[in-house]
Amino acid sequence: DVVMTQTPPSLSVAIGQSVSISCKSSQSLVYSDGKTYLHWLLQSPGQSPKLLIYQVSNLGSGVPDRFSGTGSQKDFTLKISRVEAEDLGVYYCVQATHFPWTFGGGTKLELK
Amino acid sequence: EVQLVESGGGLVQPGRSLKLSCLASGFTFSNYGMNWIRQAPGKGLEWVASISSSSSYIYYADTVKGRFTISRDNAKNTLYLQMTSLRSEDTALYYCARRGFAYWGQGTLVTVSS
Numbered sequence: 001d002v003v004m005t006q007t008p009p010s011l012s013v014a015i016g017q018s019v020s021i022s023c024k025s026s027q028s029l030v031y032s033d034g035k036t037y038l039h040w041l042l043q044s045p046g047q048s049p050k051l052l053i054y055q056v057s058n059l060g061s062g063v064p065d066r067f068s069g070t071g072s073q074k075d076f077t078l079k080i081s082r083v084e085a086e087d088l089g090v091y092y093c094v095q096a097t098h099f100p101w102t103f104g105g106g107t108k109l110e111l112k
Numbered sequence: 113e114v115q116l117v118e119s120g121g122g123l124v125q126p127g128r129s130l131k132l133s134c135l136a137s138g139f140t141f142s143n144y145g146m147n148w149i150r151q152a153p154g155k156g157l158e159w160v161a162s163i164s165s166s167s168s169y170i171y172y173a174d175t176v177k178g179r180f181t182i183s184r185d186n187a188k189n190t191l192y193l194q195m196t197s198l199r200s201e202d203t204a205l206y207y208c209a210r211r212g213f214a215y216w217g218q219g220t221l222v223t224v225s226s
Contacts (some may be wrong), residue, residue: 041213049207105156
């Protein structure tokens with residue numbers, strides 16, 4: 001199984017600060033079609049997960065451009081520029097290239 | 113508007129069975145693969161099973177293989193998860209999600225306890 005190592009497990013940030021979350025996979029996430037099925041989700045408190053970024057760097061519908069995703073092969077990063085209060089919650093990376101699909105352990109974003 | 117509404121959760125004794133449903137609306141259900149993903153209380157997300165649009169391809173997590181069965185009825189716009197031989201470790205909020213993770217239901221809680 002592909003192991004997704006997500007760091008840090010938690011972040012405490014001030015409004016307006018920028019943060020990055022890392023997600024590393026135990027094997028390449030490039031699928032046979034050439035695409036990389038690495039996505040980022042945000043689960044706000046008490047809510048279902050929401051898609052932020054799909055296929056490494058594509059913004060989900062309605063997601064503000066303060067969010068950006070980069071990376072390739074086995075190393076990926078989610079960046080949040082100018083954190084806002086609505087950004088708090090738990091962020092997950094997930095790989096859907098190899099079955100079984102696997103999630104990172106999550107990064108809890110808290111506000112200072 | 114895309115909607116996914118799960119139902120069928122509840123309290124069940126270990127070893128018993130339960131069947132979850134996910135009613136889809138707002139999109140052409142038969143065109144999309146669907147997934148079940150669960151979240152144990154206070155824990156992270158765990159992929160459970162996936163089914164392709166025409167049910168030709170089905171995949172399971174090792175933790176549920178042989179006990180859970182994913183299926184769909186495209187005429188009824190409904191996704192199912194038949195769960196048998198339930199264990200305490202199956203206790204979780206079960207979400208259905210459309211292919212690509214862009215749409216999720218609100219989840220249905222399954223509690224396995226005597």
